[in-house]
Amino acid sequence: MDKKIILCVDDTENVLKSLERFLIIEGYTPVLANNGKEALDILSRQKVDMVIVDEKMPEIGGSELIKIMRKQFNITRILMLTGYIGHENPDVPVMQKPWNINELKKMINYILKRQTM
Numbered sequence: 699m700d701k702k703i704i705l706c707v708d709d710t711e712n713v714l715k716s717l718e719r720f721l722i723i724e725g726y727t728p729v730l731a732n733n734g735k736e737a738l739d740i741l742s743r744q745k746v747d748m749v750i751v752d753e754k755m756p757e758i759g760g761s762e763l764i765k766i767m768r769k770q771f772n773i774t775r776i777l778m779l780t781g782y783i784g785h786e787n788p789d790v791p792v793m794q795k796p797w798n799i800n801e802l803k804k805m806i807n808y809i810l811k812r813q814t815m
Contacts, residue, residue, distance in 0.1 A: 701727045702810055707737040708752040734758025741771045748775040748810055764790060775809050
């Protein structure tokens with residue numbers, strides 16, 4: 699089975715590095731983007747199996763990025779991370795930062811098992 703490629707988009711370097719370490723340990727191939735524009739550039743060149751995106755970022759926030767990714771690249775396997783308590787997005791699953799490793803693992807597995815991408 700091929701390693702699943704997961705694009706991680708966050709403007710905080712420590713968050714990206716933590717996600718990268720976690721995903722490598724779990725057997726995924728992480729691709730990192732520091733902002734929404736960089737994520738869109740990556741998606742224009744590379745197919746990914748899932749996207750983990752921060753809600754609050756400069757220029758293009760997570761909710762706006764999700765709309766663009768869906769429209770331009772038909773991406774549906776998405777997990778939003780947020781540092782804001784009580785934040786919800788009716789379109790995608792949301793996890794609170796800092797995340798629980800076991801919950802993150804379960805959420806990624808759940809999202810990847812979805813049939814549509």
